[in-house]
Amino acid sequence: MSQSSSKATETILEIDLNALDANFRFLKSKIPSATKFMAVVKAFAYGSDSQMVAKELESLGVDYFAVAYAYEGKLLREAGVSVPILVLHSLEANFETILESCLEPNLYSVKILKDFIAFAEKHQQKNYPIHLKFNSGLNRLGFSEKEMEDLVSLLKKTRSVRVASLFSHLAATEDPSEKDFTLKQIERFENWAASLSETLGYQPLKHTVNTSGILNYPQAHFDMVRSGIGLYGFGNEAKYHSALKPIAALKTIISQIHELQKGESLGYNRGFVAEKFTRTATLPLGHADGIGRIYGHGKGWVTIHGKKAPILGIVCMDMIMVDVTEIPCEEGDEVIVFGETHTAEDLASSAKTISYELITSISQRVKRVICRK
16 A cells, blocks of 8 residues: 555556545534444445445444445455445345345335345345335335335334334435425435334434535434545535545556647547647546546646646547647656546536546546555
């Protein structure tokens, strides 16, 4: 493990564990001391390194992890992670992996609940921890109010499972214009959870807020909160930018410099045609590394020696080309694609997308370098 940031000599994704620690502590400071913290580490910990991130957060005292799919949870167990892991999108095909890796499934419909109960009974399980999701308005996964009777009936007929938590997912906690909708979601979830808990005769954990919910809806912190994007340095709102620090920096180098005269072109389909003398730099990363074809043609830029270099023409599979006409630079010089100052959010917004999409797209062929700045 590298202990400090160093100059790039190839394309790397630098992951700063000190920034992760600071983000975790900031978010923890916003919740009551008795409230549990679930860290969302799906999609390779939002494009970073799920095993290293999870081990670091476990050392800081995180209470739960959440992943999207069972295979992600299995990788955490193989890394030695021991705290409970919620699988947010459980599938019948993955029940064996869930059981073998001691993962806890989200059961979000009558069908998936029936299927898992049958599986648990077949494998002679008793009180296996499960989580139930309520559809409070996002309309992706979750039980509706009208399914309460079927849900209770299934749970009362078996001792193979026990409900560890009841949860929901809020749709727009970062958007003040949707406050009324968010409050209605919270109210619906509270009523559903209270009714189900009373019927069960015990109190599962309740959780519904995400990063923006932690910051904007303290009345809905309940027994546990969930954070994904906040841990990685983004708060979805400008007022939190100074409090949260991006943990990942995508760096590369200049492979070659070209000088184009007026009328000369660059890249596939002559995607850029010089209108005047233009000095370009070719960088060793492209859409196979996560910098998609939505960039280029004036959308997006990198920084070289602190100056913006716009992405030119069409992004290639393994290369992008940038304009360095006004930047004194040489082959081998370091290039910052995104980082602490020129952030992934800045780059993503230049192409009218979001930081989530960009950071989770960084492919696994990009070398991960762990550091503490």
